[in-house]
Amino acid sequence: MLVSKGGASIAQELARLDKPLLVIEADPEQVEELHRQLAEQMISAPTVYCDLLGPEVCETSWYYYNDSRHNGCAGLEALQPDYPNLRLQSHKPRLQRRLDEVLTTWEKPGSSTGNGLLEGAGALLAYGVKPLPLL
Numbered sequence: 001m002l003v004s005k006g007g008a009s010i011a012q013e014l015a016r017l018d019k020p021l022l023v024i025e026a027d028p029e030q031v032e033e034l035h036r037q038l039a040e041q042m043i044s045a046p047t048v049y050c051d052l053l054g055p056e057v058c059e060t061s062w063y064y065y066n067d068s069r070h071n072g073c074a075g076l077e078a079l080q081p082d083y084p085n086l087r088l089q090s091h092k093p094r095l096q097r098r099l100d101e102v103l104t105t106w107e108k109p110g111s112s113t114g115n116g117l118l119e120g121a122g123a124l125l126a127y128g129v130k131p132l133p134l135l
Contacts, residue, residue, distance in 0.1 A: 003053060003099070005072060005128035008034040011046065014125070021046035022106050024053060024099075026129070027071055047106060054096040055133045062094040099134045 001022045002011055008030055011023045015038060023046050025031045031050040038045055052062065052073070064071050066087040070079055076088045126134065 001103075001123065002125045002127065003129055003131070003134060004030075004126070006030055006069070007127035008037060010125070010127055011048075012037060012041065015046050022103075023048045024051050024102060025049070026052050027068075029068060029071070049102060049106075051102055052094050052096045053099050053102065053129070053134050055098070056096070057098055057101070058096050059093050060096050061091045063091045064089045 001024070002014055003024045004010065005026045007023075007025065011021075011025075011034055014021055014023075023034065025034060025048065028050050031048055034048060052060065054060070060073055061075070062071070062073060063075060065076075065079075066085075066089055067083070070083065070086060076086065079086055124131070
């Protein structure tokens with residue numbers, strides 16, 4: 001499983017392993033790009049969710065900036081001291097979900113038990129996000 005913000009290239013490499021893969025990408029623009037790139041390369045398609053993960057379920061804001069590398073939940077006041085040319089273009093409300101809630105909706109092909117739980121060894125790769133609040 002890959003939880004990322006801007007980890008499309010890592011998702012492509014993991015998809016080449018031809019194992020069940022769940023990609024949870026926070027940035028909607030990155031999700032579109034990932035789908036496009038996977039289709040072009042005809043790589044085994046992972047399950048891709050566009051979800052904003054956090055320690056609790058709540059509504060939060062997603063900010064879009066003139067430099068898309070900074071799109072996310074951090075407001076302009078937090079980023080502008082380090083990036084003085086950064087400008088807020090828009091924002092929209094988003095639902096933040098918990099990792100365990102998202103995992104219960106993922107059906108890994110051929111690997112679920114009768115009770116719907118996933119079994120077996122796996123890995124969690126967090127790219128561009130802080131993993132401890134998710135766990």
